[in-house]
Amino acid sequence: MSAGDDQPDSWALAVLVFDPLYGRFVLPPAAAALVATPEFRRLSQIRLLNTISPTLATLGEVRRYSHTLGVVRLECLWERRPENEYSRGQLDALQAAIILHDIGTPPFGHLFEYILKEAKGWDHESVITDILHGRHVAENRGHQIYAGNTLKIIEVLDGAGIDLMLVGSIIERRHPLSSLILGSLDFDNIDNVVRMALFLGLGNYASLAKDLAASISVNSRGDLVCDEGNVDLIEEWAGVRKSVYEVLVFDELTVSAQAVLTKAIKIALRNDVLSADDWALTDEELLRRLLGSRETKDLIKLHYLGRLPAPVLTVQLNASFREIWSEGTDNFLEEINRIASQHGVGKPLCYVFQENGAFGKEVEFVDPKTGSIWRHGKRTRSTVVYVFDQNKCRVSRSGVLAILNELLIWLGCDMGLVQHAHLLGHKYDAGKQISIEYEIDGD
Structure with missing residues (x-):
């Protein structure tokens, strides 16, 4: 006082x-x-x-x-x-x-x-x-x-x-x-x-x-x-x-929204619509900035605040991003876009999540009674790749499976690395199951 x-x-x-x-x-x-x-x-x-x-x-x-x-x-x-x-x-x-x-x-x-x-x-x-x-x-x-x-x-x-x-x-x-x-x-x-x-x-x-x-x-x-x-x-x-x-x-629609917003922010940074000083904006101020820019207006209005890109493929690979790819994420996504385009995705929007400890982490403690160290858990590392379509055209199941197959070949991975996948909304939990489905669909 x-x-x-x-x-x-x-x-x-x-x-x-x-x-x-x-x-x-x-x-x-x-x-x-x-x-x-x-x-x-x-x-x-x-x-x-x-x-x-x-x-x-x-x-x-x-x-x-x-x-x-x-x-x-x-x-x-x-x-x-x-x-x-x-x-x-x-x-x-x-x-x-x-x-x-x-x-x-x-x-x-x-x-x-x-x-x-x-x-x-x-x-x-x-x-x-x-x-x-x-x-x-x-x-x-x-x-x-x-x-x-x-x-x-x-x-x-x-x-x-x-x-x-x-x-x-x-x-x-x-x-x-x-x-x-x-x-x-x-x-x-x-x-x-x-x-x-x-x-x-x-x-x-x-x-x-x-x-x-x-x-x-x-x-x-x-x-x-x-x-x-x-x-x-x-x-x-x-x-x-x-x-x-x-x-x-x-949750594929949530990730679809993140993919659109990420694309818009990257475009805005490249065109000096945004800069590092804009960290102090609020969520709504950032959206207004993106809506006010010719380069990002339609992306935010039509595909973020409007109809989100449709989920096509989500695949989790049981390997860290650096284990399967040595360059930047933009080059990685560019190649996935190319693969998706070749197999029926009209206007692909691809996204990657570099999972590092999200599903599990190791925690180390000191026991106050004994002074000994004890641990719990194990850190998980995986790569989750998403393919969305900004157009409304339907992609066939065989087309989605072909995208997955070519993606794995390109990365030098086999089906055994697939830990989890969504193909046009159908969930798979094991690479073997996807492999069988691919063979049946291929027939």
Whole structure:
């Protein structure tokens, strides 16, 4: 409170949050002030799913703002552990880092982020550091970042007495507490998994999230600490996570939307309609920019906001992208487009997902009782290739099978690498089954 004031500063007021996962909970005063800053409020306009989806419509409207509030809730529960040895200053810095660690997320999240990284060498973690010091654009701290409002984070941190350098060290992975928000199993991905599961209709796993968050910690080296007796919690989380990503990766209309948006963004970057500085746009601002450009207007209007390209083929190969292809993704997709065109796809739109740990990951812990290391899970790596048709013409089953066969020959793969496939909406789970179908269709 300022001298002579009768009312506390705005950062000194706690607020009550209502959340579909965790119910009602209180945001501590400093956290409440931080989530009100323009830098963070922008996340209320950034989707968690990275696209608009006609089939995952509810999840498609969930924003990163509410997800981060959930992560703060898990951290607050974790703080109550009787064995917690961190100082109040460190815990306040951790909470601030949780709130701020996603403020550099561009519109449509990872989708735009990966394109910017590949095309411009852009890094959202570096942007966070720049924001904390008012250097995220060429202008100074007076730059308007959201809804005409200027940067406020440093002012709020100062007012709450939170150490900016300590917050920065956590966000930049230079502090043991970093592992609790940037680790292989952390508060962020715990909430991310259970929040997506809820809005995909897979179930409410709030209790799992709370129990798991209360069961993990870090030591002075930044190693994750968890009693091996909690392996059932880890197992359940891994199962829910796999179920979530199986929906996200194999829901073909959602991926079709991602493919169209990716194509439009790449065209916009090549034609200087977009630049790396546009990371600070919201989802809707990015769409307006693309709709306002001659190069991308029809693509967004007709094939993203209109009728999505029809799914033709989805195939998951049990090999990492680098194991089957040594060049860039654009060359890879160009060749698949050529193959698809030769076998009846009128106007192909191809897409590739380089899966690295989506369906399974290895997590390492130190047991606090014995000091021994124990592990759970195994990291998965695969390549998922999608073929869509922007035209309305029907492709024959024999044509789709021919695309798959030629694709495998071109990559030097055999049918045994096929882990999962959709052919014109028909699901196959084994290369052998597809091989038999191909022979029958060929007859």
